Amino acid sequence: MIRLEHVSKQFTVKGAAVPALTDINLAVEPGEIFGIIGHSGAGKSTLIRCINLLERPTEGRVLVGGTDLTSLPERELQASRRKIGMIFQHFNLLSSATVADNIAFPLRLAKRPKEEIDRRVSELVQLVGLEEQRNKYPAQLSGGQKQRVGIARALAADPQVLLCDEATSALDPQTTASILALLKDINRRFGLTIVLITHEMHVIRQVCDRLAVIQAGRIVESGPVLDVFLRPQHPTTREFIEQVEESAELRDTLEREKAAGKRNIIRLTFVGEKTYEPVLFETMRETGTSFAILQGTISRMKDTPYGQLVVNLDGTPAQIKETARLLQSRGVEVETL
Ligand SMILES: Nc1ncnc2c1ncn2[C@@H]1O[C@H](COP(=O)(O)OP(=O)(O)OP(=O)(O)O)[C@@H](O)[C@H]1O
Ligand SMILES: [Mg+2]
Numbered sequence: 001m002i003r004l005e006h007v008s009k010q011f012t013v014k015g016a017a018v019p020a021l022t023d024i025n026l027a028v029e030p031g032e033i034f035g036i037i038g039h040s041g042a043g044k045s046t047l048i049r050c051i052n053l054l055e056r057p058t059e060g061r062v063l064v065g066g067t068d069l070t071s072l073p074e075r076e077l078q079a080s081r082r083k084i085g086m087i088f089q090h091f092n093l094l095s096s097a098t099v100a101d102n103i104a105f106p107l108r109l110a111k112r113p114k115e116e117i118d119r120r121v122s123e124l125v126q127l128v129g130l131e132e133q134r135n136k137y138p139a140q141l142s143g144g145q146k147q148r149v150g151i152a153r154a155l156a157a158d159p160q161v162l163l164c165d166e167a168t169s170a171l172d173p174q175t176t177a178s179i180l181a182l183l184k185d186i187n188r189r190f191g192l193t194i195v196l197i198t199h200e201m202h203v204i205r206q207v208c209d210r211l212a213v214i215q216a217g218r219i220v221e222s223g224p225v226l227d228v229f230l231r232p233q234h235p236t237t238r239e240f241i242e243q244v245e246e247s248a249e250l251r252d253t254l255e256r257e258k259a260a261g262k263r264n265i266i267r268l269t270f271v272g273e274k275t276y277e278p279v280l281f282e283t284m285r286e287t288g289t290s291f292a293i294l295q296g297t298i299s300r301m302k303d304t305p306y307g308q309l310v311v312n313l314d315g316t317p318a319q320i321k322e323t324a325r326l327l328q329s330r331g332v333e334v335e336t337l
Helices: 044-051 074-081 100-110 115-126 145-153 173-190 202-209 227-232 236-242 247-259 276-288 318-328
Strands: 002-015 018-026 033-037 060-062 084-088 160-167 192-198 208-214 218-224 265-271 290-301 304-314 333-336
Touching: 002 044, 002 290, 018 044, 018 218, 033 044, 033 173, 033 202, 044 060, 044 160, 044 192, 084 145, 100 115, 100 145, 115 318, 145 160, 145 173, 145 227, 160 173, 173 192, 173 202, 192 202, 202 227, 202 236, 208 227, 218 227, 218 236, 227 265, 227 290, 227 304, 247 265, 247 290, 247 304, 276 290, 276 318, 318 333
Parallel strands: 033 192, 033 208, 084 160, 160 192
Antiparallel strands: 002 018, 002 060, 208 218, 265 304, 265 333, 290 304
Protein backbone atom coordinates (compact mmCIF):
# COMPACT_ATOMS: atom_id res chain seq x y z
CA MET A 1 0.00 0.00 0.00
CA ILE A 2 2.84 2.32 0.93
CA ARG A 3 6.41 2.00 -0.27
CA LEU A 4 9.33 4.17 0.58
CA GLU A 5 12.38 3.50 -1.56
CA HIS A 6 15.73 4.92 -0.54
CA VAL A 7 14.10 7.96 1.02
CA SER A 8 16.46 10.56 2.45
CA LYS A 9 15.64 14.01 3.74
CA GLN A 10 18.00 16.82 4.57
CA PHE A 11 17.05 20.16 6.05
CA THR A 12 19.15 23.18 5.33
CA VAL A 13 19.87 25.09 8.49
CA LYS A 14 21.92 28.28 8.10
CA GLY A 15 23.32 27.06 4.79
CA ALA A 16 24.36 23.68 6.17
CA ALA A 17 22.67 20.38 5.28
CA VAL A 18 21.28 18.58 8.32
CA PRO A 19 20.28 14.97 7.62
CA ALA A 20 16.90 14.02 9.16
CA LEU A 21 16.31 10.73 7.28
CA THR A 22 18.87 8.46 5.63
CA ASP A 23 18.04 5.74 3.10
CA ILE A 24 14.65 4.70 4.47
CA ASN A 25 13.13 1.62 2.85
CA LEU A 26 9.71 0.59 4.04
CA ALA A 27 6.73 -1.39 2.76
CA VAL A 28 3.34 -1.19 4.48
CA GLU A 29 0.82 -3.81 3.37
CA PRO A 30 -2.86 -2.98 2.66
CA GLY A 31 -5.00 -3.23 5.79
CA GLU A 32 -2.21 -3.46 8.32
CA ILE A 33 -1.42 -1.24 11.27
CA PHE A 34 2.23 -0.35 10.99
CA GLY A 35 4.01 1.30 13.92
CA ILE A 36 7.13 3.43 13.82
CA ILE A 37 8.82 4.03 17.16
CA GLY A 38 11.74 6.26 17.99
CA HIS A 39 13.05 8.77 20.50
CA SER A 40 12.50 12.50 20.20
CA GLY A 41 14.36 13.88 17.19
CA ALA A 42 14.80 10.44 15.58
CA GLY A 43 12.92 11.59 12.48
CA LYS A 44 9.45 10.11 13.08
CA SER A 45 7.42 13.18 12.12
CA THR A 46 9.64 13.87 9.13
CA LEU A 47 9.16 10.27 8.00
CA ILE A 48 5.37 10.24 8.34
CA ARG A 49 5.15 13.65 6.62
CA CYS A 50 7.18 12.22 3.73
CA ILE A 51 4.41 9.66 3.16
CA ASN A 52 1.92 12.36 2.07
CA LEU A 53 4.66 14.66 0.85
CA LEU A 54 3.89 17.37 3.40
CA GLU A 55 7.66 17.05 3.49
CA ARG A 56 9.32 16.37 0.14
CA PRO A 57 12.17 13.85 0.36
CA THR A 58 15.54 15.07 -0.86
CA GLU A 59 16.07 11.66 -2.46
CA GLY A 60 14.07 8.51 -3.10
CA ARG A 61 10.53 7.58 -4.11
CA VAL A 62 7.25 7.44 -2.18
CA LEU A 63 4.52 5.20 -3.57
CA VAL A 64 1.00 5.07 -2.16
CA GLY A 65 -1.49 2.66 -3.70
CA GLY A 66 0.91 2.12 -6.59
CA THR A 67 1.19 5.83 -7.46
CA ASP A 68 4.60 7.44 -7.24
CA LEU A 69 3.71 10.64 -5.38
CA THR A 70 7.19 12.05 -5.82
CA SER A 71 6.67 12.22 -9.59
CA LEU A 72 3.22 13.88 -9.57
CA PRO A 73 2.63 17.50 -10.53
CA GLU A 74 1.17 19.62 -7.69
CA ARG A 75 -2.47 19.44 -8.83
CA GLU A 76 -2.49 15.65 -9.07
CA LEU A 77 -0.63 15.42 -5.80
CA GLN A 78 -3.45 17.38 -4.14
CA ALA A 79 -5.95 14.82 -5.41
CA SER A 80 -3.84 11.86 -4.26
CA ARG A 81 -3.41 13.43 -0.83
CA ARG A 82 -7.18 13.25 -0.30
CA LYS A 83 -6.78 9.49 -0.18
CA ILE A 84 -4.44 9.91 2.80
CA GLY A 85 -5.92 11.06 6.10
CA MET A 86 -3.79 12.36 8.96
CA ILE A 87 -4.22 12.96 12.68
CA PHE A 88 -1.93 14.86 15.02
CA GLN A 89 -0.78 14.99 18.62
CA HIS A 90 -2.39 18.38 19.22
CA PHE A 91 -5.47 17.62 17.10
CA ASN A 92 -5.13 20.72 14.85
CA LEU A 93 -8.87 21.50 14.92
CA LEU A 94 -10.44 24.79 13.85
CA SER A 95 -11.32 26.41 17.18
CA SER A 96 -14.00 28.65 15.68
CA ALA A 97 -15.85 25.77 14.02
CA THR A 98 -18.18 23.22 15.59
CA VAL A 99 -17.46 19.51 15.67
CA ALA A 100 -19.70 19.00 12.62
CA ASP A 101 -18.04 21.85 10.71
CA ASN A 102 -14.56 20.57 11.53
CA ILE A 103 -15.50 17.17 10.15
CA ALA A 104 -17.18 18.73 7.09
CA PHE A 105 -14.16 20.91 6.33
CA PRO A 106 -12.29 18.58 3.94
CA LEU A 107 -15.57 17.77 2.15
CA ARG A 108 -16.38 21.46 1.62
CA LEU A 109 -12.83 21.93 0.37
CA ALA A 110 -13.46 19.14 -2.13
CA LYS A 111 -16.72 20.90 -3.10
CA ARG A 112 -18.95 17.95 -2.30
CA PRO A 113 -22.74 18.56 -2.51
CA LYS A 114 -24.38 19.74 0.71
CA GLU A 115 -26.63 16.65 1.13
CA GLU A 116 -23.63 14.36 0.80
CA ILE A 117 -21.69 16.39 3.37
CA ASP A 118 -24.58 16.29 5.86
CA ARG A 119 -25.01 12.56 5.44
CA ARG A 120 -21.29 11.86 5.78
CA VAL A 121 -20.95 14.07 8.89
CA SER A 122 -23.85 12.23 10.55
CA GLU A 123 -22.23 8.87 9.79
CA LEU A 124 -18.88 10.04 11.11
CA VAL A 125 -20.07 11.58 14.40
CA GLN A 126 -21.81 8.30 15.04
CA LEU A 127 -18.74 6.26 14.12
CA VAL A 128 -16.53 8.13 16.60
CA GLY A 129 -19.24 8.39 19.28
CA LEU A 130 -19.76 12.17 19.22
CA GLU A 131 -23.43 12.51 18.27
CA GLU A 132 -24.15 14.49 21.44
CA GLN A 133 -21.23 16.82 20.76
CA ARG A 134 -21.81 17.61 17.12
CA ASN A 135 -22.72 21.26 17.70
CA LYS A 136 -20.08 21.96 20.34
CA TYR A 137 -16.80 23.81 19.81
CA PRO A 138 -13.37 22.24 20.37
CA ALA A 139 -12.83 24.23 23.58
CA GLN A 140 -15.85 22.45 25.09
CA LEU A 141 -14.37 19.00 24.46
CA SER A 142 -11.95 16.74 26.34
CA GLY A 143 -8.67 15.68 24.72
CA GLY A 144 -10.04 12.29 23.78
CA GLN A 145 -13.14 13.87 22.21
CA LYS A 146 -10.95 16.30 20.26
CA GLN A 147 -8.94 13.41 18.87
CA ARG A 148 -12.20 11.69 17.90
CA VAL A 149 -13.06 14.80 15.88
CA GLY A 150 -9.58 14.60 14.34
CA ILE A 151 -10.19 10.98 13.37
CA ALA A 152 -13.64 11.73 11.92
CA ARG A 153 -12.24 14.63 9.89
CA ALA A 154 -9.37 12.45 8.64
CA LEU A 155 -11.88 9.81 7.51
CA ALA A 156 -14.30 12.25 5.88
CA ALA A 157 -12.91 11.88 2.35
CA ASP A 158 -12.83 8.09 2.65
CA PRO A 159 -9.04 7.68 2.62
CA GLN A 160 -7.20 4.40 2.01
CA VAL A 161 -4.48 5.34 4.44
CA LEU A 162 -4.52 7.01 7.85
CA LEU A 163 -1.32 8.56 9.20
CA CYS A 164 -1.15 9.12 12.95
CA ASP A 165 1.59 11.37 14.31
CA GLU A 166 1.76 10.75 18.07
CA ALA A 167 -2.03 10.75 18.12
CA THR A 168 -2.27 9.60 21.73
CA SER A 169 0.77 11.34 23.24
CA ALA A 170 -1.27 14.18 24.73
CA LEU A 171 -3.84 11.84 26.29
CA ASP A 172 -4.05 10.03 29.63
CA PRO A 173 -3.70 6.23 29.63
CA GLN A 174 -7.41 5.48 29.74
CA THR A 175 -8.24 7.89 26.91
CA THR A 176 -5.25 6.54 24.96
CA ALA A 177 -6.70 3.05 25.26
CA SER A 178 -10.09 4.19 23.97
CA ILE A 179 -8.57 6.03 20.98
CA LEU A 180 -6.41 2.99 20.15
CA ALA A 181 -9.48 0.78 20.35
CA LEU A 182 -11.27 3.13 17.94
CA LEU A 183 -8.35 3.02 15.47
CA LYS A 184 -8.28 -0.77 15.67
CA ASP A 185 -12.03 -0.91 15.06
CA ILE A 186 -11.79 1.39 12.02
CA ASN A 187 -8.89 -0.66 10.67
CA ARG A 188 -10.93 -3.87 10.97
CA ARG A 189 -14.22 -2.54 9.68
CA PHE A 190 -12.94 -0.63 6.69
CA GLY A 191 -9.63 -2.38 6.00
CA LEU A 192 -7.99 1.01 6.36
CA THR A 193 -4.17 0.94 6.30
CA ILE A 194 -2.79 2.78 9.32
CA VAL A 195 0.71 4.11 9.95
CA LEU A 196 1.19 5.18 13.50
CA ILE A 197 4.21 6.84 15.04
CA THR A 198 4.88 6.92 18.73
CA HIS A 199 7.61 6.87 21.36
CA GLU A 200 5.60 4.47 23.53
CA MET A 201 6.02 0.72 23.15
CA HIS A 202 2.68 -0.07 24.83
CA VAL A 203 0.92 1.73 21.96
CA ILE A 204 2.74 -0.49 19.46
CA ARG A 205 1.93 -3.59 21.47
CA GLN A 206 -1.77 -2.80 21.69
CA VAL A 207 -2.54 -2.18 18.04
CA CYS A 208 0.28 -2.78 15.57
CA ASP A 209 0.88 -5.76 13.31
CA ARG A 210 4.41 -4.78 12.38
CA LEU A 211 6.83 -2.10 13.47
CA ALA A 212 10.00 -0.31 12.55
CA VAL A 213 12.41 1.26 15.02
CA ILE A 214 13.94 4.53 13.91
CA GLN A 215 17.10 5.97 15.38
CA ALA A 216 18.97 9.06 14.15
CA GLY A 217 17.08 9.03 10.85
CA ARG A 218 17.67 5.36 10.04
CA ILE A 219 15.52 2.27 10.48
CA VAL A 220 17.55 0.05 12.76
CA GLU A 221 15.11 -2.81 13.13
CA SER A 222 11.74 -3.91 11.75
CA GLY A 223 9.43 -6.91 11.67
CA PRO A 224 6.22 -8.39 13.05
CA VAL A 225 5.55 -7.00 16.55
CA LEU A 226 5.68 -10.41 18.21
CA ASP A 227 9.04 -11.32 16.63
CA VAL A 228 10.61 -8.01 17.53
CA PHE A 229 9.31 -8.22 21.10
CA LEU A 230 10.58 -11.73 21.61
CA ARG A 231 13.90 -11.36 19.79
CA PRO A 232 14.93 -7.70 19.75
CA GLN A 233 18.26 -7.20 17.95
CA HIS A 234 19.10 -3.53 18.39
CA PRO A 235 19.89 -1.84 21.75
CA THR A 236 17.33 0.91 21.03
CA THR A 237 14.64 -1.73 20.51
CA ARG A 238 15.55 -3.40 23.80
CA GLU A 239 15.34 -0.06 25.54
CA PHE A 240 11.81 0.48 24.22
CA ILE A 241 10.75 -3.02 25.23
CA GLU A 242 11.97 -2.35 28.75
CA GLN A 243 9.30 0.37 28.92
CA VAL A 244 6.63 -2.30 28.95
CA GLU A 245 8.32 -5.26 30.59
CA GLU A 246 9.68 -5.43 34.05
CA SER A 247 13.18 -6.13 32.81
CA ALA A 248 14.85 -4.14 35.56
CA GLU A 249 13.03 -6.15 38.18
CA LEU A 250 14.00 -9.35 36.40
CA ARG A 251 17.66 -8.31 36.35
CA ASP A 252 17.58 -7.84 40.12
CA THR A 253 15.99 -11.25 40.62
CA LEU A 254 18.57 -12.88 38.36
CA GLU A 255 21.47 -11.32 40.20
CA ARG A 256 20.05 -12.41 43.53
CA GLU A 257 19.45 -15.97 42.37
CA LYS A 258 22.85 -16.30 40.74
CA ALA A 259 24.52 -14.96 43.87
CA ALA A 260 22.66 -17.67 45.76
CA GLY A 261 24.30 -20.27 43.50
CA LYS A 262 21.46 -20.94 41.11
CA ARG A 263 22.86 -21.51 37.66
CA ASN A 264 20.11 -23.07 35.57
CA ILE A 265 17.87 -20.12 35.01
CA ILE A 266 15.91 -20.14 31.76
CA ARG A 267 13.23 -18.01 30.23
CA LEU A 268 10.33 -19.82 28.59
CA THR A 269 8.11 -18.03 26.10
CA PHE A 270 4.69 -19.33 25.14
CA VAL A 271 2.80 -17.78 22.28
CA GLY A 272 -0.85 -18.16 21.45
CA GLU A 273 -3.67 -19.89 23.19
CA LYS A 274 -1.76 -22.88 24.54
CA THR A 275 -1.68 -22.89 28.28
CA TYR A 276 1.81 -23.46 29.48
CA GLU A 277 1.41 -25.30 32.74
CA PRO A 278 0.51 -28.72 31.31
CA VAL A 279 3.44 -28.58 28.84
CA LEU A 280 5.80 -27.56 31.59
CA PHE A 281 4.63 -30.07 34.18
CA GLU A 282 4.54 -32.92 31.70
CA THR A 283 8.04 -32.20 30.44
CA MET A 284 9.47 -31.92 33.92
CA ARG A 285 7.82 -35.17 34.96
CA GLU A 286 9.26 -36.98 31.95
CA THR A 287 12.79 -35.75 32.53
CA GLY A 288 12.71 -35.92 36.31
CA THR A 289 13.65 -32.27 36.83
CA SER A 290 11.95 -29.85 39.14
CA PHE A 291 11.68 -26.10 38.85
CA ALA A 292 11.03 -22.95 40.81
CA ILE A 293 9.25 -20.03 39.19
CA LEU A 294 11.17 -16.77 39.59
CA GLN A 295 8.97 -14.54 37.48
CA GLY A 296 5.97 -14.85 35.25
CA THR A 297 4.04 -12.52 32.99
CA ILE A 298 1.12 -12.96 30.68
CA SER A 299 0.47 -10.21 28.18
CA ARG A 300 -1.14 -9.59 24.89
CA MET A 301 0.41 -8.54 21.59
CA LYS A 302 -2.47 -6.96 19.70
CA ASP A 303 -4.73 -10.04 19.67
CA THR A 304 -2.18 -12.72 20.50
CA PRO A 305 -1.73 -13.74 24.12
CA TYR A 306 1.78 -14.69 25.18
CA GLY A 307 3.39 -15.70 28.43
CA GLN A 308 6.91 -15.60 29.73
CA LEU A 309 8.14 -17.59 32.67
CA VAL A 310 11.58 -17.39 34.24
CA VAL A 311 12.38 -20.61 36.10
CA ASN A 312 15.31 -22.15 37.91
CA LEU A 313 15.72 -25.81 36.94
CA ASP A 314 16.92 -28.43 39.34
CA GLY A 315 18.49 -31.59 37.87
CA THR A 316 21.62 -33.10 36.32
CA PRO A 317 23.12 -31.33 33.26
CA ALA A 318 21.81 -34.16 31.05
CA GLN A 319 18.28 -33.84 32.48
CA ILE A 320 18.32 -30.09 32.01
CA LYS A 321 19.50 -30.38 28.41
CA GLU A 322 16.77 -32.91 27.67
CA THR A 323 14.16 -30.66 29.32
CA ALA A 324 15.14 -27.73 27.11
CA ARG A 325 15.07 -29.92 24.00
CA LEU A 326 11.63 -31.30 24.81
CA LEU A 327 10.15 -27.90 25.61
CA GLN A 328 11.44 -26.51 22.32
CA SER A 329 10.00 -29.45 20.41
CA ARG A 330 6.67 -28.63 22.07
CA GLY A 331 6.65 -25.10 20.74
CA VAL A 332 8.01 -23.32 23.78
CA GLU A 333 10.86 -20.91 23.26
CA VAL A 334 13.76 -21.53 25.65
CA GLU A 335 16.46 -19.00 26.45
CA THR A 336 19.24 -19.51 28.99
CA LEU A 337 19.76 -16.43 31.14
N1 LIG B 1 11.80 22.14 9.33
C1 LIG B 1 12.96 21.71 9.84
N2 LIG B 1 14.10 22.39 9.67
C2 LIG B 1 15.27 21.95 10.18
N3 LIG B 1 15.41 20.82 10.87
C3 LIG B 1 14.31 20.08 11.08
C4 LIG B 1 13.02 20.47 10.59
N4 LIG B 1 12.12 19.53 10.95
C5 LIG B 1 12.80 18.59 11.64
N5 LIG B 1 14.11 18.91 11.72
C6 LIG B 1 15.17 18.10 12.37
O1 LIG B 1 15.07 16.77 11.88
C7 LIG B 1 15.27 15.85 12.92
C8 LIG B 1 14.05 14.94 13.04
O2 LIG B 1 12.92 15.69 13.48
P1 LIG B 1 11.49 15.06 13.67
O3 LIG B 1 10.57 16.19 14.02
O4 LIG B 1 11.17 14.26 12.48
O5 LIG B 1 11.71 14.11 14.92
P2 LIG B 1 10.63 13.29 15.78
O6 LIG B 1 11.15 11.90 15.85
O7 LIG B 1 9.28 13.50 15.23
O8 LIG B 1 10.76 13.96 17.21
P3 LIG B 1 9.60 14.20 18.34
O9 LIG B 1 9.41 12.88 19.01
O10 LIG B 1 10.25 15.18 19.26
O11 LIG B 1 8.39 14.72 17.66
C9 LIG B 1 15.56 16.65 14.17
O12 LIG B 1 16.94 16.73 14.33
C10 LIG B 1 14.95 17.99 13.86
O13 LIG B 1 15.64 19.02 14.54
MG1 LIG C 1 7.52 14.34 15.97
